[in-house]
Amino acid sequence: MARTGRPRGFDTGQAVDAALALFWQYGYESTSLAQLREAMGISSASFYAAFSSKEQLFEAVVQRYLSTYGQVTAVAADEALAPREAIEQTLRRSVRMQTDPSHPSGCLVVLAESTCASGNQRVRDLLADRRAWDRRNMTACVERAVTRGELPPGTDPKALAAVFHSFLLGLSTQARDGVPAADLDASVTHVMRVWDGMASALHPV
Amino acid sequence: MARTGRPRGFDTGQAVDAALALFWQYGYESTSLAQLREAMGISSASFYAAFSSKEQLFEAVVQRYLSTYGQVTAVAADEALAPREAIEQTLRRSVRMQTDPSHPSGCLVVLAESTCASGNQRVRDLLADRRAWDRRNMTACVERAVTRGELPPGTDPKALAAVFHSFLLGLSTQARDGVPAADLDASVTHVMRVWDGMASALHPV
DNA sequence: CTAGTTATGGATCGATTGATCCGTAACTAG
DNA sequence: CTAGTTACGGATCAATCGATCCATAACTAG
Numbered sequence: 001m002a003r004t005g006r007p008r009g010f011d012t013g014q015a016v017d018a019a020l021a022l023f024w025q026y027g028y029e030s031t032s033l034a035q036l037r038e039a040m041g042i043s044s045a046s047f048y049a050a051f052s053s054k055e056q057l058f059e060a061v062v063q064r065y066l067s068t069y070g071q072v073t074a075v076a077a078d079e080a081l082a083p084r085e086a087i088e089q090t091l092r093r094s095v096r097m098q099t100d101p102s103h104p105s106g107c108l109v110v111l112a113e114s115t116c117a118s119g120n121q122r123v124r125d126l127l128a129d130r131r132a133w134d135r136r137n138m139t140a141c142v143e144r145a146v147t148r149g150e151l152p153p154g155t156d157p158k159a160l161a162a163v164f165h166s167f168l169l170g171l172s173t174q175a176r177d178g179v180p181a182a183d184l185d186a187s188v189t190h191v192m193r194v195w196d197g198m199a200s201a202l203h204p205v
Numbered sequence: 206m207a208r209t210g211r212p213r214g215f216d217t218g219q220a221v222d223a224a225l226a227l228f229w230q231y232g233y234e235s236t237s238l239a240q241l242r243e244a245m246g247i248s249s250a251s252f253y254a255a256f257s258s259k260e261q262l263f264e265a266v267v268q269r270y271l272s273t274y275g276q277v278t279a280v281a282a283d284e285a286l287a288p289r290e291a292i293e294q295t296l297r298r299s300v301r302m303q304t305d306p307s308h309p310s311g312c313l314v315v316l317a318e319s320t321c322a323s324g325n326q327r328v329r330d331l332l333a334d335r336r337a338w339d340r341r342n343m344t345a346c347v348e349r350a351v352t353r354g355e356l357p358p359g360t361d362p363k364a365l366a367a368v369f370h371s372f373l374l375g376l377s378t379q380a381r382d383g384v385p386a387a388d389l390d391a392s393v394t395h396v397m398r399v400w401d402g403m404a405s406a407l408h409p410v
Numbered sequence: 411c412t413a414g415t416t417a418t419g420g421a422t423c424g425a426t427t428g429a430t431c432c433g434t435a436a437c438t439a440g
Numbered sequence: 441c442t443a444g445t446t447a448c449g450g451a452t453c454a455a456t457c458g459a460t461c462c463a464t465a466a467c468t469a470g
Contacts, residue, residue, distance in 0.1 A: 005446025006436040027320030029235055033428055043449050044429075050447090054428065106319075110378060114311075114319045115232030128382055135382075159391035162384065166375030166392065173315060173374040177333055177340075179367065186364035187371065193402040194395050210416025211466040238458055248419050249459075255417090259458065411470105418465065427456065435448065440441105 012050060015040040020061045024104040027112045028058055028123050055123060062126055065108050070130070072097045073168070076137035083145035084195050087138060087164050091171075091188045098171055099181035106172035135165045152201045160198065167191050217255060220245040225266045229309040232317045233263055233328050260328060267331055270313050275335070277302045278373070281342035288350035289400050292343060292369050296376075296393045303376055304386035311377035340370045357406045365403065372396050 018039040022031045033054060037047055051057040072093035076086050098106050109130045113123050139161040145151040151160075167187075174184060223244040227236045238259060242252055256262040277298035281291050303311050314335045318328050344366040350356040356365075372392075379389060 003446080004438045004444075006438095006448075008447065009436095025320070026322060030320060030322040032426080034426080043447095045431085045450085046448065048429070111319045114316045114378065114381065115230070115235060117231060117235040131378065131382055156391055158388045160395055162379065162388050162392035163372065163395045166372045166379055166389075166396075167368065169375035169378040170371030170373065171375075173319065173336065174367065174371055176319065177336055183363045183367050184371075186361055187367035190365055190368045190399050190403075191371075191396070194398050197398040197402050198395075208416080209414075209468045211418075211468095213417065214466095237456080239456080248417095250420085250461085251418060253459070414467105414469080416465100416467075419463100421461085423458105423460065425457080425459105428454100430453065431451085433449100435446100437444105437446075439444080 008046075008050070010040065010042050010046070015042065015050070016057070016060050016064050019057055020064055020108075021103065023058060023061050023112055024065070024108045029113070029116060029120065055120075058123060059126065062108070062130075066130065069097055069103070070107075070109065073134050073137070076134065076141060079144070083141040083148070083150060084192070084199075086141050087195070088188065088192050090134075090138070091164065091168060091191070092185065094168055094171055095181060095184040095188060098175040099184065105175040105178075107175075110169055110172040111176065131169070134168070135161060138165050138168075149202070151195075151198050155198060160194070163194050164191065213251075213255070215245065215247050215251070220247065220255070221262070221265050221269050224262055225269055225313075226308065228263060228266050228317055229270070229313045234318070234321060234325065260325075263328060264331065267313070267335075271335065274302055274308070275312075275314065278339050278342070281339065281346060284349070288346040288353070288355060289397070289404075291346050292400070293393065293397050295339075295343070296369065296373060296396070297390065299373055299376055300386060300389040300393060303380040304389065310380040310383075312380075315374055315377040316381065336374070339373070340366060343369050343373075354407070356400075356403050360403060365399070368399050369396065 019031075019036050022035055022039055025031075026035075033044070033047070036054075036057070037044060040047070042050075047057075051060065073090050075081060075093065076090045078086055081089070094107070109127045113120070113127050116124050139157050142151065142155060142157040142160045146153060146155050146157070171184060224236075224241050227240055227244055230236075231240075238249070238252070241259075241262070242249060245252070247255075252262075256265065278295050280286060280298065281295040283291055286294070299312070314332045318325070318332050321329050344362045347356065347360060347362040347365045351358060351360050351362070376389060
């Protein structure tokens, strides 16, 4: 059944996508309501009727980002994949996504709120939670690899995961600084040697 | 000879240090003039007489940062060191510095302006220049290693440097997210295996 | 001493911030 | 049709932004 009252004059999904592009480019605090309203093509009243506040809009934007672009890191949580493959694919897909010229470079989760006023702790936590999730997935990959006998028993999962996660986080700044995608993709091949170096201890010559 | 006129009632160096702490913690845009003036304990007039503008104060702050905390990455430019040692020390010192609880975590150069309003491009460039400098130093380390016969002739300096630089850049976000220094230091040991893996091609079994 | 110079506190600037309010338009239910 | 509901454009809010101005204080040169 159709809802009563005057119908909304704009598409909420498209408005969130427009906001996503702005928050991704400029970050949370540096994107103003005026910018958002102009990109959405709506008035102040319509904005608050639809999204309640800047912060709640940002939450919707993050949710949208995570369910689309952000999915590139979800392979790390796929237990059907071999652990090494899961991590390598996480890195390669992240490189490709973050350097895609059809949208702002880097990752919104890393860039949108690296530093912020103390009043926006909620926004920071929102993104920090996702980073922690990625980190846990990568750590779990290493732990699974040890269980499966693909890495030596003495492996330190936290330290090894920190290598790949740090590399992943650094991609955002590199992408923003204009490092070519080809260089980044080649560097993924190199960083995966960390894994192989650990694994080679399992096959003594 | 003493300068004429009423003497300054505060120490400029201490004021810059106070500003450094704020910009490091909250970033450039999120640190307000009111915060800065309160931390410095001076009035608006004194502020502008001494520093001209928020942007110029930030430049002084960056200069101060680079000549102190930021020196941890300067070892990468030291050609007296063995290239591998230079890179490893850059990473280890960065871990120690960025996790030191006596000041804000992470690196100001990476965190203070990852995203910004279009009007602050100047500030962004200021920090991006330093990141590019670090990157060039690390690339030069790899190139020197090839010249010195410590890495194979076919090595891709850009790709290999991208591994270490991406790892370095990622440290800031990890430090902000509270990853323990011990985990990060252990991960440096692991990431250096990328270098050793390349170098081992020089010594076929 | 006086004249010149610089720094000070504090009021204040115009612009912009995120957010609210109001009268009206556009729709549905009955 | 009328009554009820929701969305609209646009004016406007208090707060804060970075920055400026002015009268006065505190110093030096002569």
